[in-house]
Structure formats: C-alpha cells, structure tokens
Amino acid sequence: MTDLGRVLVLAGGLSHERDVSLRSGRRVAEALREVGLDVEQRDADADLLASLRHDVPDVVFPLLHGVSGEDGAIQEVLSLAGLPYVGSAPAACRLAFDKPVAKAIVRRAGIATPPSAVLSQATFRELGAAVLLDALVARLGLPLVVKPSRGGSALGTTVVRSADELPAAMVECFAYGEPALIEQWIDGTEVAVSVLDTGEGPRALPAVEIVPESGTYDYHARYTAGTTEFFVPARLDGEAAAAVAQVAVAAHQTLGLSDLSRTDLIVDRDGVPWLLDINVAPGMTETSLLPQAVQAAGLDLGVLARELLAAAVDRHLRTAG
Amino acid sequence: MSQQPSPNRKTTDAAAATGSRLDSYVDRYATRTHGMTASETRSLFAVASRPEVVSLAGGMPNISGLPLDVVGSLTSELVAKRGMTALQYGSGQGDPRLREQICEVMRPTGINAHPDDVTVTVGSQQALDLLTRIFIDPGDVILAEAPSYVVALGTFRSYQADIVHVEMDDQGLIPDRLREAIAAVRAAGKSTKYLYTIPSYHNPAGVTQPPERRAAVLEICREADVLIVEDDPYGLLGFDGEVPRAIRADDAEQVVYVGSFSKTFAPGFRVGWALAPHAVREKLVLASENSILCPPSFSQLAVSDYLAGHDWMAQVKDFREMYRERRDAMLEALDDLMPAGAHWTRPSGGFYVWLTLPEGIDAKAMLPRAVTNRVAYVPGTAFFADGFGSRSMRLSYCYPTPERIREGVRRLAQVIEQEMELRATFGAWSAAQRPGLDAPAPDQS
Numbered sequence: 157m158t159d160l161g162r163v164l165v166l167a168g169g170l171s172h173e174r175d176v177s178l179r180s181g182r183r184v185a186e187a188l189r190e191v192g193l194d195v196e197q198r199d200a201d202a203d204l205l206a207s208l209r210h211d212v213p214d215v216v217f218p219l220l221h222g223v224s225g226e227d228g229a230i231q232e233v234l235s236l237a238g239l240p241y242v243g244s245a246p247a248a249c250r251l252a253f254d255k256p257v258a259k260a261i262v263r264r265a266g267i268a269t270p271p272s273a274v275l276s277q278a279t280f281r282e283l284g285a286a287v288l289l290d291a292l293v294a295r296l297g298l299p300l301v302v303k304p305s306r307g308g309s310a311l312g313t314t315v316v317r318s319a320d321e322l323p324a325a326m327v328e329c330f331a332y333g334e335p336a337l338i339e340q341w342i343d344g345t346e347v348a349v350s351v352l353d354t355g356e357g358p359r360a361l362p363a364v365e366i367v368p369e370s371g372t373y374d375y376h377a378r379y380t381a382g383t384t385e386f387f388v389p390a391r392l393d394g395e396a397a398a399a400v401a402q403v404a405v406a407a408h409q410t411l412g413l414s415d416l417s418r419t420d421l422i423v424d425r426d427g428v429p430w431l432l433d434i435n436v437a438p439g440m441t442e443t444s445l446l447p448q449a450v451q452a453a454g455l456d457l458g459v460l461a462r463e464l465l466a467a468a469v470d471r472h473l474r475t476a477g
Numbered sequence: 478m479s480q481q482p483s484p485n486r487k488t489t490d491a492a493a494a495t496g497s498r499l500d501s502y503v504d505r506y507a508t509r510t511h512g513m514t515a516s517e518t519r520s521l522f523a524v525a526s527r528p529e530v531v532s533l534a535g536g537m538p539n540i541s542g543l544p545l546d547v548v549g550s551l552t553s554e555l556v557a558k559r560g561m562t563a564l565q566y567g568s569g570q571g572d573p574r575l576r577e578q579i580c581e582v583m584r585p586t587g588i589n590a591h592p593d594d595v596t597v598t599v600g601s602q603q604a605l606d607l608l609t610r611i612f613i614d615p616g617d618v619i620l621a622e623a624p625s626y627v628v629a630l631g632t633f634r635s636y637q638a639d640i641v642h643v644e645m646d647d648q649g650l651i652p653d654r655l656r657e658a659i660a661a662v663r664a665a666g667k668s669t670k671y672l673y674t675i676p677s678y679h680n681p682a683g684v685t686q687p688p689e690r691r692a693a694v695l696e697i698c699r700e701a702d703v704l705i706v707e708d709d710p711y712g713l714l715g716f717d718g719e720v721p722r723a724i725r726a727d728d729a730e731q732v733v734y735v736g737s738f739s740k741t742f743a744p745g746f747r748v749g750w751a752l753a754p755h756a757v758r759e760k761l762v763l764a765s766e767n768s769i770l771c772p773p774s775f776s777q778l779a780v781s782d783y784l785a786g787h788d789w790m791a792q793v794k795d796f797r798e799m800y801r802e803r804r805d806a807m808l809e810a811l812d813d814l815m816p817a818g819a820h821w822t823r824p825s826g827g828f829y830v831w832l833t834l835p836e837g838i839d840a841k842a843m844l845p846r847a848v849t850n851r852v853a854y855v856p857g858t859a860f861f862a863d864g865f866g867s868r869s870m871r872l873s874y875c876y877p878t879p880e881r882i883r884e885g886v887r888r889l890a891q892v893i894e895q896e897m898e899l900r901a902t903f904g905a906w907s908a909a910q911r912p913g914l915d916a917p918a919p920d921q922s
Contacts, residue, residue: 170530172845175523201527281902311517312845323903327839330899331846367496379515382503387496443499 160193160465161214166230168199171222172332173309176379180219180440183447187458188217188465200230208237215465215472216241219440222307223333226437227253240472242464244436248412252436255305255337258411262431265410267403269431270342270422271296274305276335285323292338293319299341302326304333308435310374315341339432344424346373347390348445349404350438351417354463355470358408360401361449365390381443388452396427403429414471415464418446509635518856521844525853531885533872534853536680536828538740539803542795544787548743551782559778567774569766570758571597571750575781579750582784583736586712587726590752594729596761597772601710601737601749604761605629605673607768608706608733608751609636611760612670618662620672622650624831624860624869626680626708629673633862639667640862647822649676649686652693659701671704671733677721678711678827681860681871685715685825691724699731710737710749713793715826716801730754738780740828741793746776800828806879807872810886816894821872828875831857833868834893837900840870846896852888 165188167181168174185197196213198204200220216239218230228249234241244252252258256274263269273292280288292300302325303313312332314325329336347363365387368377377384389397404419411417411434418438421429438446440457450457525532555563570576576592583590598604613619615637621630623642633640641662644654655672662669674694676686686694698705707724715721725734737749751761765772783789807830811821818835832854834840841856857869872889874882 168527170524170527170851172521172524172848174527175520178523199527202529277899277902281898285903309520327899327903328842331842331844331896333849365496375517375520376514379520381500382498382506383514385496385498448497448499 160462160469163188163193163195163465164208164213164216165195165197166200166204166216166218166220167197168201169220169222169225169230170200171220171224172307172311173221173225176309176439176441177219177221177225179442180221180437180444183440183442184217184219184457184461187456188461189458191456191458191462193462193465200224205233205237208239213239215239215469217461217465218243219437221309221437221439226308226435227306238476240468242415242461242468244411244413244415244417248414249436252411252413252417252434253306255303255433256335258407258434259431262407262410262434265406267407267410267431268428270301270340272337272339274335274337277330279335280326285326289319289322289326293322296338296340301339301341302329303337303339304329305335305337307332308433309378309439313374315372342422342424342430344422344430345390345392347392347400347421347423347429348449349400349419349421350446350449351404351408351413351419352460352464353408353415353467354460355467358405360404361446362389362452363392363397363400364388364445364448364452365392366445378439379441379443384443386445386448388448390423392423393427396423396429399423399427400429403431407431407434415467416446509637512634518841518844518859521848522853524848530848530851530853531877531881531888532853533874533877533882533885533889534855535876536873537876538744538828539796539799539876540743542799543743543792547787548779548783551786552779555775555778555782563775563778565774567771567777569771570762571595571772572774572777572781575748575777575784576750578781578784579736579752582741583723583734583752585720586709586723588723588734588752589726590729594752594755594758596751596753596758596765597777598749598751598765599769599772600739600744600747601708601735601751602628602632603765603769603772604735604749604751605632605706605708607761607764608671608735608753609633609638610768611757611764612704613638616667618667618669620655620658620662620669620703621862622674622679622682624681624857624866624871625673625862626675627855627859629708630860630862633673638670641669642861642863642865643672645679645682645684647684648690649679649682649684650674650690650694652690652697655694655697656701659697659703663701669701669703671706672698673706673708674724675708675710676724677709678714678824679829680711680827681829681855681857682831683822683824683827683829684831685721688722691722692727695724695728695731699728705732706735707732708735710740711827712736713741714797714800714828716797716804717825725752733757741796742780742783742789746780747773748776748780797826800826800875802879803874803877803882804830806882807874807886810883814886814890816890816897818897819893828873830872830874832870832872834870835897836868838893838896839867841867843892843896847889847892850888850892852885852892854889 165185228246232246259269299317312329346366350361367385418435420433576595580590613636619638725732734752821832854870857866
C-alpha cells in the first residue's frame with residue numbers, strides 16, 4: 157500500500173448543493189481518518205488556489221456537488237495545479253453534468269433514456285410560452301418531469317401531472333438554471349447503481365431501490381432520514397438486476413468517467429432500464445445512495461475511499477510519467 | 478427525481494419485504510416531531526454563510542461594537558471572586574440581583590415591576606416555550622400577527638397549537654381584525670389561549686404599534702379575556718427617541734411580557750426573561766425547573782455584573798446608531814433600486830424590513846436565483862403557519878455594512894427583474910398554482 161501522505165477533502169462551494177456537499181465531505185473525511193489517513197477538509201473558496209500552492213496536499217478527494225463541483229471546473233483547477241484527485245477528468249465531467257448532452261451520448265450507445273425536450277427561457281419568451289407548452293404536453297404526454305439541465309438533489313425538479321401545473325414548474329426550474337429539460341415520465345421502479353473503478357476496470361455495486369413515502373424522491377425525501385424506504389439490493393429479478401448493472405457500467409464507460417459514478421434509472425414494467433441521470437460526484441451523506449450500495453456490497457467506505465485515492469495517485473504518476 | 482414504483486414492476490418475491498429507512502427510530506417519534514425535516518430553503522441558506530453572498534437573511538445581532546475588554550475582565554473577575562457561585566446550580570427562578578436589574582432594564586418601557594414576578598430564562602425563546610407549555614393543549618388556539626416571528630411559530634407548532642393569524646397594517650395589528658379573529662375562534666367552539674404580539678419594531682414586519690393601537694388591542698383582549706404575550710426584544714432599539722410604552726405597562730394581569738439581553742447586550746449569554754402575574758410566574762418557575770433545573774448561573778452573573786459595572790445604556794445607544802445607519806442604507810437603496818410594484822415597510826427601529834414583491838412573484842421560488850446572484854433573504858412563507866406570505870420576504874439590515882447592504886439590494890433588484898421577465902413569459906397561470914399569493918401582508922407605504 158502506497159503512503160498516501162496528506163489527503164485534502166474538498167467540500168462546500170457556492171452551488172445550491174453546498175449543504176449536501178459539506179455533509180458528504182464530513183462523512184468521507186471521517187471514514188478516511190478511521191482507516192488511518194491524514195485528512196484535512198476545506199471549502200472551495202477564493203483562497204483555495206493559494207493554499208494549494210503553499211500547502212500542497214498529496215492527493216485530493218473533491219466532494220463538491222452541483223455547479224463548479226461536477227461540471228469539470230474544480231477538476232480543471234486541480235489538473236492545472238498538477239494534483240492527483242479522485243474522479244473524472246474535466247471533459248468527461250462536462251459531458252456527464254449536462255443532462256441533455258449525457259442523454260444524447262448514451263442514447264447513441266444504445267442505452268434507453270426517456271424522450272425529452274430542452275428549452276431555454278428565451279425560447280419561450282420569443283416564440284410564445286402557451287404554444288410551446290401545449291406542444292410539450294402533446295409530444296411527451298403526462299405526467300412529465302421538468303428539471304434544470306444541470307444540477308442535482310432534485311432541486312428545481314417538478315413532476316407535472318396536469319397541463320395547468322406546467323407553467324409554474326417551468327418558473328421553478330428556471331430559478332435554478334438554464335435551460336430546462338422536460339422529460340417524459342417513465343412508470344416503474346426507481347433505482348440507483350453506483351459504479352466503482354479502483355484500477356481493475358469499472359464494476360457495478362448492488363442497485364439501490366428507492367421508494368419515497370410521498371411518491372416523489374424530492375429534496376425532502378432525499379435528506380430527511382425516515383421518509384424514503386430503500387431496498388438494497390433492489391427487488392429486481394436477476395435479468396433486470398443484470399441489465400441495470402450493465403447499463404450503469406456502459407454509461408460510465410461511454411462518457412469516459414473515472415473512479416466512481418452513480419447512475420439513476422427507472423426500470424419499467426417490462427424490465428427495461430431507462431437512464432435518467434449520471435452523477436460524477438455522487439452524494440456521500442448519511443442518506444445518500446452510494447454509501448448504501450457500498451455497505452450492501454460488504455465494503456467499508458473508508459477502505460474504498462482509500463483505494464480510490466490510491467488509484468488517483470497511480471493514474472497521476474502514469475500520466476505524468 | 479423519483480418516479481413512483483408501479484405495482485407491476487419486475488421484482489423478485491424472494492427479496493426482503495421491507496427495506497431500510499435509514500432511521501431506525503422513525504416509528505417512535507412523536508407526532509410533533511414530524512414537521513422537523515430537511516428543506517430546500519434551509520439548504521440554500523448554507524450558501525448564505527459564504528462571504529461572497531450578501532446575506533439579508535439572518536437576524537444575527539451585530540455585536541462588533543461590544544467592549545470585549547470590559548466583558549473579558551468582568552468574566553475573569555467573576556470566576557476569580559465568585560467562581561463557586563457562578564459555576565454552581567442556582568435558583569430556578571433566576572438570580573435575585575439580576576431580577577432586580579431586569580426591572581430597571583424594563584423601566585424605560587413604562588413597566589413598573591417587582592423582581593418576584595420576573596423569571597429568568599434561557600433567552601426569551603425559552604420563555605415562549607414555557608408559556609406555550611403551561612397554557613397550550615393540542616388544538617388550542619394562539620393568535621399571532623400575520624406575519625409572525627418564525628421561531629415562535631415553530632415553538633407553537635411543537636406543542637400542536639392551532640395558530641390563527643391576524644392581519645396587520647403599517648401600524649401593526651388591526652384591531653377590527655383581532656376582534657373578528659377572536660369571535661371566529663369562539664364561533665368554531667375553540668378557545669383562544671393567548672395573543673402573541675411583537676408591538677415594537679416587529680420581526681419580521683418592521684412595523685410598530687402606536688399607543689392608540691396598543692390601547693385598542695389591550696381593550697379587545699380584556700373584553701374577550703384573552704391573555705396577551707408581549708414579546709419585546711427590540712424595544713430599546715428604536716431610532717426616533719422615545720422608547721415605546723409596553724402594553725404590559727398598562728395592565729399587569731392581562732399581559733405576560735417577554736424580554737431579552739440578546740439584542741441589547743450579547744446573544745451568546747442566552748439570558749432572557751418573562752414578567753408574569755404571580756400565579757403564572759409560579760407555573761413558569763416549576764415548568765422551567767422541570768425543563769432545565771435553573772438558568773445558567775455563569776451567564777446570569779456575567780450579565781448582572783455587566784449591567785452593574787458598565788454604562789450599558791450608552792452601549793445600547795451605540796447599537797441604535799449603528800442599526801440606524803444600516804436601516805438608512807437599506808431604505809435608501811430600496812428607494813433607488815427596487816422595480817415598480819415592489820413595496821416595503823419603513824421600520825423606526827429593530828432589524829427588519831418586510832418587502833412585498835410585484836404581483837405574481839413568489840419569493841420562495843425566486844430564492845435559488847437570488848443565491849446564484851449572491852444575495853439571500855428569508856421568504857415570507859416562513860413567517861406564516863398557513864402557507865401565506867409567498868409574495869413577501871424579510872430583509873435584515875442588522876449585520877452587513879451599509880455598503881454591502883446597498884450591494885445586496887442592487888443584486889436583489891436585478892433578481893426581481895429577471896423573475897418578473899420570467900413571470901411575464903409564463904403568464905398569470907404560472908403563479909396560480911401556489912397558494913397564498915394574496916397573503917395578508919402589512920399594508921406598506
């Protein structure tokens with residue numbers, strides 16, 4: 157085992173998911189300390205670059221969620237600083253973080269993803285909202301899901317069950333960002349599949365099935381323990397379980413991701429997995445999905461995080477050498 | 478985003494019938510705990526703590542002017558000379574000398590009180606908790622202003638009170654609305670246990686009841702025999718000279734007065750009090766002993782020494798000037814920069830401006846956009862127990878510098894303009910889905 161030296165866990169940031177990120181950071185930092193590593197946790201703020209220069213860590217575990225954390229920005233900064241870090245390269249992050257782009261890429265690779273449209277506020281303003289909204293409902297049907305193209309934790313996301321709810325859902329979505337992704341609703345079982353690669357190639361962990369008490373896995377259902385029931389492994393038959401694992405690994409590879417990712421899917425009544433989203437910095441909080449899958453696989457979060465750090469250092473040495 | 482599981486999903490019957498909810502205590506919590514959950518709004522406030530964001534959200538007293546050397550020497554002297562008392566349990570009702578001093582602190586509000594009627598509490602928040610505990614059975618009605626102090630509403634809810642809001646205008650509670658609310662509660666066969674009011678420099682509305690309004694409120698409550706809980710944390714922080722006369726100054730039986738050192742000295746000591754009629758005070762002390770045994774001796778003695786050994790009124794005067802400068806900066810910036818259709822209160826003291834947005838704009842839905850633009854506020858719905866207030870927000874001017882306040886208002890004005898454009902695109906129906914757009918809000922200038 158290589159000596160990993162000083163580990164920097166980056167958490168916080170200025171995105172809407174700051175709070176979630178801080179909780180992810182705390183959990184991972186604690187798990188790493190428990191396996192004996194020297195860990196510092198800090199925010200990504202205006203002093204970050206200066207501090208990286210003066211007080212150089214040996215390896216970084218970025219746990220920033222949302223804009224700047226998952227869109228490739230922090231990865232670009234760490235690359236510029238010449239530091240090894242856990243997670244995907246900047247270009248891969250950019251593709252995965254943009255939901256419509258990621259959907260287009262995986263669809264080309266033969267992965268099913270719900271039919272959707274992508275529209276900016278300007279388009280609605282210039283072409284008339286009423287006509288466009290009607291066209292969306294006519295094409296995608298109801299219910300449908302409105303969500304910001306970029307962002308996580310279901311922030312700004314609304315399930316629209318009748319056409320008259322659609323304008324308010326658009327307004328709520330645009331408050332979080334542009335453009336909006338309007339997606340057909342797929343009825344089925346919601347699962348999340350985490351993919352890990354500690355050097356031997358990507359492998360899927362057991363799928364986590366998500367059954368929110370309210371019927372909607374929104375922010376509240378995500379971060380209030382007790383409001384969502386999780387089944388690990390998911391209650392899928394062998395064929396469907398293998399299919400979701402295969403899709404998650406294929407998506408991870410198609411997008412060129414490294415180390416870890418989490419793919420959110422719906423398995424429809426015919427057992428077909430539909431990819432909704434792929435995350436390059438999956439949540440690590442007490443109620444997050446990846447840590448549940450890690451536990452179900454009989455792994456220890458600290459040991460796993462240490463392996464990811466070691467793999468990041470190896471990759472850095474290979475590419476630098 | 479989740480999708481509901483279909484009953485026809487492809488599953489194995491052999492798998493576990495129940496999953497994990499990640500909280501093994503979930504079935505044991507009391508009903509009152511159910512509302513204590515994660516929310517998007519709370520998570521957005523995490524960003525507001527970053528220095529890049531101008532936070533007009535928090536109500537943190539600005540204690541940068543406190544003489545820390547004075548506080549430092551008085552606390553070390555306290556430990557050196559009276560450590561055995563300061564570090565020991567004390568009386569459940571609170572330190573006798575401090576209770577005498579509290580009577581002096583209340584004197585500018587016209588209250589002439591006896592120290593025996595004062596119960597020292599852990600901030601005025603504990604006084605509200607104790608009063609709710611001793612008076613409220615689940616389903617009992619508390620009347621509160623619309624809007625009202627968010628953490629008081631949280632306390633009332635935790636005792637399963639039924640909160641009925643009473644409309645305000647720019648002079649606070651509207652007497653006719655109060656009369657109607659009391660009658661409506663009675664007609665519904667329920668009992669109004671008390672009226673909770675903040676007559677001076679209201680949090681969050683920023684309005685103050687003039688003397689004739691206070692007299693009318695008192696008269697109505699006397700007639701209907703409704704107790705008044707008068708919360709007065711900001712009474713000494715007015716900008717226009719005279720301290721408003723407390724309602725309690727005119728009736729010692731109908732009114733329980735709640736006060737605090739959090740704004741006039743320092744919130745870190747957590748020292749507040751309740752001034753209540755004898756019988757109520759007895760219950761308060763017993764309830765407090767059951768809850769916390771006694772208020773912290775160290776904090777009480779430190780506050781007491783500060784009041785005795787320092788010109789605390791001069792310090793309050795400094796605080797007033799500092800807050801006045803910030804209030805002026807905020808009102809000037811709002812006058813200069815806010816788009817047409819927005820209107821706001823003009824506080825003569827305290828920490829807060831209550832701003833109502835142009836028609837059709839929802840402050841809660843707009844908050845993520847504000848945070849992206851590095852400014853934060855508290856959406857109006859937080860100050861209502863019934864989902865109203867969505868068109869309004871609370872802006873605090875207590876903490877940032879005047880320059881930062883202006884910058885914050887500038888950013889906020891831009892955010893509102895962007896949101897107005899969005900609303901214009903999606904039309905009136907985009908707003909119709911949310912309840913409470915026509916919230917009863919104070920009628921601003």
